[in-house]
Amino acid sequence: MSNITRLRHALPMNQDINKALADLDSAIAKAVDAAKSAGLPQGILVAILHGQAHTETARMVNS
Known part of the structure; x- marks a missing residue:
């Protein structure tokens, strides 16, 4: 999903957040690819x- 614009924030996001976002993006992309391959x-x-x-x-x- 490298064609997605990166998040911008008024304050710099720390490296932990950036890593979590990259990991989330990667996991979602892999899951979508697996679902497509399975014929979903x-x-x-x-x-x-x-x-x-x-x-x-x-x-x-609601929180």
């Missing part, structure tokens, strides 16, 4: 990712 329909993949994003957003808003 693209619509289901998109629905799962969208559902996870919605759930995390709700958690942040």
